[in-house]
Amino acid sequence: MARILIVDDEALIREGLARALRSFGSVVPVATGEDALREASGEPVALCFLDLTLPGMDGLKTGQRMHELSPDTKIVVMTANLLTDHAVRTMEEFACRLLPKPFNLSDVKALASEFGAGTGVSPGKERRATERTVMVRPFRLTLSFANSGGPGMVSETATVVDMSSGGMCIHLNAPLKTGLAVMLDRKRGTVRWERLSAGSECTAGVQYS
Numbered sequence: 001m002a003r004i005l006i007v008d009d010e011a012l013i014r015e016g017l018a019r020a021l022r023s024f025g026s027v028v029p030v031a032t033g034e035d036a037l038r039e040a041s042g043e044p045v046a047l048c049f050l051d052l053t054l055p056g057m058d059g060l061k062t063g064q065r066m067h068e069l070s071p072d073t074k075i076v077v078m079t080a081n082l083l084t085d086h087a088v089r090t091m092e093e094f095a096c097r098l099l100p101k102p103f104n105l106s107d108v109k110a111l112a113s114e115f116g117a118g119t120g121v122s123p124g125k126e127r128r129a130t131e132r133t134v135m136v137r138p139f140r141l142t143l144s145f146a147n148s149g150g151p152g153m154v155s156e157t158a159t160v161v162d163m164s165s166g167g168m169c170i171h172l173n174a175p176l177k178t179g180l181a182v183m184l185d186r187k188r189g190t191v192r193w194e195r196l197s198a199g200s201e202c203t204a205g206v207q208y209s
Contacts, residue, residue: 001025002046007036020105024112033062040066045073052079060090067094074115080197098161100171100203102195144183167207176204
């Protein structure tokens with residue numbers, strides 16, 4: 001049975017992820033990077049959900065150390081914050097996917113299935129091909145939409161954290177509403193879902209028109 005490590009200092013998130021992932025393998029929830037490394041140095045870990053904001057050793061350092069200890073472990077980084085260029089460059093060394101907070105547990109289960117947890121697939125084997133583009137390095141683009149408070153358009157810089165042939169998941173410092181028509185550089189699209197986090201930060205799914 002695959003071993004799945006959850007690293008987050010928020011108990012509610014650890015508990016929620018543990019419940020969602022029980023059918024995929026043996027789940028080990030821990031609250032610190034130090035505890036995560038102790039687990040990774042023991043029995044093999046197939047998949048790790050790693051929060052970037054941790055007490056003591058942060059998620060970036062934990063991810064680097066875990067990759068050194070267990071290079072076959074698939075590491076999914078979780079964060080509610082916009083990433084700095086330094087964070088993106090560091091994540092490229094060890095992360096296989098970025099999961100923005102807040103997220104749906106269905107997304108977590110899809111990732112567990114995608115990366116072989118609970119399927120008998122060795123962590124070192126190549127994973128099943130999907131239509132999604134694996135976003136190890138997020139990139140930025142300009143998002144434009146109608147100004148609700150007056151004439152003209154509003155432009156915001158958005159970070160693309162996941163994408164497929166039909167749309168993309170973006171993160172930005174401005175609230176969006178479901179159904180809003182947007183322009184992503186030269187592509188037209190519609191916001192199909194949105195989640196607000198701290199302040200005005202928003203994660204949204206955009207479907208191409």
